[in-house]
Amino acid sequence: MSSNRFVEIAVALPIDKLFHYSVPEGLRQDCSIGKRVRVRFHNRVEIGYVVGFAEKSEFLEIKPIDEIIDKTPIINDEMLKLTKWISESYFCSWGEAIAATIPSSLKKGKVSIRQRIAGPAEEARAEPIKPTRPFILTDEQKEALRTIGASLDKNEFEVFLLHGITSSGKTEVYLQAIDWTLKKSKSAIVLVPEISLTPQTIERFVARFGDRVAVIHSALTGSRRFAEWKKIKDGSASIVVGARSAIFSPVKNLGLIIVDEEHETSYKQDDVPRYHARDVACARAKFNSCPLVLGSATPSLETYYNAKRGVYKLLELTRRIDEVPLPKVKIVDMRMELATRKKIAIFSRVLLDAIDKTLKAGSQAMIFLNRRGFSTFINCKRCGLVVKCKRCDAVMVYHFDEQRLICHYCNDRQPPPEICPKCKSSYMRYFGLGTEKVESEISRIFPGANIARMDSDTTEKRGSHESILGAFKSGGIDMLIGTQMIAKGLDFPAVTLVGVVSADVSLNVPDFRAGERTFNLLTQVAGRAGRGRELGEVIVQTYAPSHYAILAASKHDYDKFYEEEIKARRELQFPPFVNLVKLTVRARNEERSEAAARDLAQEIKKNAQSIKLAGPAQAPISRMRGYYRWNILLKGRDRKELCDILRKALSAFRKPSGVLIAVDVDPISM
Ligand code: ADP
Numbered sequence: 126m127s128s129n130r131f132v133e134i135a136v137a138l139p140i141d142k143l144f145h146y147s148v149p150e151g152l153r154q155d156c157s158i159g160k161r162v163r164v165r166f167h168n169r170v171e172i173g174y175v176v177g178f179a180e181k182s183e184f185l186e187i188k189p190i191d192e193i194i195d196k197t198p199i200i201n202d203e204m205l206k207l208t209k210w211i212s213e214s215y216f217c218s219w220g221e222a223i224a225a226t227i228p229s230s231l232k233k234g235k236v237s238i239r240q241r242i243a244g245p246a247e248e249a250r251a252e253p254i255k256p257t258r259p260f261i262l263t264d265e266q267k268e269a270l271r272t273i274g275a276s277l278d279k280n281e282f283e284v285f286l287l288h289g290i291t292s293s294g295k296t297e298v299y300l301q302a303i304d305w306t307l308k309k310s311k312s313a314i315v316l317v318p319e320i321s322l323t324p325q326t327i328e329r330f331v332a333r334f335g336d337r338v339a340v341i342h343s344a345l346t347g348s349r350r351f352a353e354w355k356k357i358k359d360g361s362a363s364i365v366v367g368a369r370s371a372i373f374s375p376v377k378n379l380g381l382i383i384v385d386e387e388h389e390t391s392y393k394q395d396d397v398p399r400y401h402a403r404d405v406a407c408a409r410a411k412f413n414s415c416p417l418v419l420g421s422a423t424p425s426l427e428t429y430y431n432a433k434r435g436v437y438k439l440l441e442l443t444r445r446i447d448e449v450p451l452p453k454v455k456i457v458d459m460r461m462e463l464a465t466r467k468k469i470a471i472f473s474r475v476l477l478d479a480i481d482k483t484l485k486a487g488s489q490a491m492i493f494l495n496r497r498g499f500s501t502f503i504n505c506k507r508c509g510l511v512v513k514c515k516r517c518d519a520v521m522v523y524h525f526d527e528q529r530l531i532c533h534y535c536n537d538r539q540p541p542p543e544i545c546p547k548c549k550s551s552y553m554r555y556f557g558l559g560t561e562k563v564e565s566e567i568s569r570i571f572p573g574a575n576i577a578r579m580d581s582d583t584t585e586k587r588g589s590h591e592s593i594l595g596a597f598k599s600g601g602i603d604m605l606i607g608t609q610m611i612a613k614g615l616d617f618p619a620v621t622l623v624g625v626v627s628a629d630v631s632l633n634v635p636d637f638r639a640g641e642r643t644f645n646l647l648t649q650v651a652g653r654a655g656r657g658r659e660l661g662e663v664i665v666q667t668y669a670p671s672h673y674a675i676l677a678a679s680k681h682d683y684d685k686f687y688e689e690e691i692k693a694r695r696e697l698q699f700p701p702f703v704n705l706v707k708l709t710v711r712a713r714n715e716e717r718s719e720a721a722a723r724d725l726a727q728e729i730k731k732n733a734q735s736i737k738l739a740g741p742a743q744a745p746i747s748r749m750r751g752y753y754r755w756n757i758l759l760k761g762r763d764r765k766e767l768c769d770i771l772r773k774a775l776s777a778f779r780k781p782s783g784v785l786i787a788v789d790v791d792p793i794s795m
């Protein structure tokens with residue numbers, strides 16, 4: 126270690142400060158930056174990370190560190206720099222950012238790397254994966270690869286947007302760009318959304334690159350995850366394929382980062398640190414002077430805007446590899462259905478006829494509704510009471526399988542009331558629908574069909590995901606009903622019909638991204654039809670048939686959607702024209718929560734000439750898990766200025782006890 130007297134320690138607690146400790150003589154030799162130590166902190170023992178040394182200290186009482194856990198540093202210089210950047214960009218402590226980048230077993234400090242080296246043996250693969258060879262690229266693919274490759278050769282930071290419809294060969298471009306990277310003795314990170322990290326996806330990378338691939342996802346057991354991390358750290362894996370947190374993989378000599386489906390909201394972490402993996406990828410690529418490739422059929426508005434302005438380089442794949450035309454999309458106006466029938470119908474005549482035809486032809490169908498459960502709410506016919514969760518300001522959803530009302534925010538369960546809890550009448554009505562109800566209705570109307578449902582209720586058990594998809598693929602199931610889980614990346618050539626029960630679920634959300642989400646979802650769902658030889662058909666039911674997001678999706682017209690959406694964003698001053706920060710103030714006490722939110726808003730306003738402040742306003746779910754919640758929304762053109770103003774206000778603000786403040790930079794939901 127250096128001759129300095131004190132070490133600077135970052136701790137994974139929400140305190141935005143470093144702490145000084147002294148190093149006992151016997152530990153001096155071993156103490157170096159990037160190692161974990163055990164330190165006493167307010168009468169508790171905490172894991173700390175050594176991030177620096179100091180000659181002087183303004184702390185009065187300095188304790189010695191208790192123990193150095195690691196023989197060799199577990200956090201390298203690059204990761205220190207990146208985590209520092211995260212703590213500054215997303216308003217968390219450096220220690221919290223560091224903790225987010227290492228496997229949880231290391232975070233707890235229980236296991237040291239050395240002990241784990243002889244860890245679990247590689248799980249034997251059931252069947253060896255057949256290696257694949259690269260394809261001869263199409264002209265468009267060739268052009269994209271050549272452009273990315275030029276950047277690889279120059280070792281320069283550049284962001285590419287690979288914009289290509291489904292099956293236009295984006296993944297093949299990724300694979301060959303990775304190959305290019307490996308030839309330069311560098312490594313690559315590929316991010317994919319958790320939901321599309323299916324065996325199908327992993328296989329494509331393993332088939333090309335074999336055991337040089339490490340895979341990181343949330344279903345891995347702790348020890349398995351640790352083994353993969355180890356493989357990356359010691360350099361035996363040079364390609365990492367993984368979900369959000371894989372962006373923190375300690376690869377050696379990083380040469381390329383790819384973010385597939387860059388528009389996916391699951392890249393944003395909704396807990397501390399509230400980072401966006403795509404934006405972390407951008408920072409990391411910059412630090413390493415390497416290219417970043419963002420891929421999507423429906424890029425986020427932010428990304429496409431940057432590509433149009435020339436900040437990112439736009440690479441386009443306009444044709445499907447097999448030239449199979451995109452499926453025809455039919456919009457069904459449910460207002461008309463309502464007018465011709467007395468009762469509110471779940472399915473239009475058009476959709477029922479199409480299902481019938483599909484089943485008779487021996488083909489498969491997928492029916493999509495982005496809401497799980499049976500009935501979305503229960504209300505009293507006499508007094509109008511709607512049954513809500515006791516801890517959240519949210520309606521309870523009825524789940525038939527369990528015969529329970531479930532809160533989708535806190536998972537609280539209760540039996541459905543037979544009599545109204547308020548007026549004691551016995552007229553409780555069940556309204557609204559989820560996937561469970563769709564399933565039961567479909568089986569009633571088509572008793573002969575084999576039906577399966579896939580949503581987070583039916584896939585709780587490990588492996589159930591694969592078994593449902595396996596049965597569908599083999600033809601044992603005629604119709605698959607599901608939430609957005611069935612919308613992404615699945616490739617079933619025998620599916621000729623896709624039905625969307627209601628396109629309005631994602632549209633009627635009070636969020637400026639509602640249109641974008643709806644367009645993305647519909648485009649993805651539609652992409653599931655007609656992947657084989659038969660032409661596919663898509664039927665979309667909606668009460669808003671003339672909404673531009675629905676119209677553009679039905680014509681597979683991203684540019685048209687972008688044109689309308691960007692106009693609205695500019696008018697209303699939303700991203701990409703401004704930066705957003707959402708502050709959520711919460712407390713168990715209602716008045717205290719509101720008062721604290723008002724005081725904080727006042728504090729911010731003192732310096733806020735150049736930024737806009739909206740609120741405080743009750744959060745859309747005004748109470749969650751027993752906490753009353755108030756939101757403040759900040760908008761500013763200059764990101765640094767916005768963050769500086771906020772930082773100043775937060776440090777000046779005297780937070781009352783019992784009040785918690787969450788800062789969300791670039792929030793993805795309101
Ligand atoms: P995307 O990632 O854009 O959805 P893929 O890369 O998955 O598209 O390509 C779609 C299909 O076409 C895959 O089965 C892939 O193996 C195949 N493919 C990709 N590029 C070529 C090519 N140049 N020649 C032949 N087949 C290709």
Ligand code: ZN
Pocket residue numbers: 505506507508509510545546547548549550
């Ligand atoms: Zn009542």
Ligand code: ZN
Pocket residue numbers: 514515516517519532533534535536537750
């Ligand atoms: Zn609840």
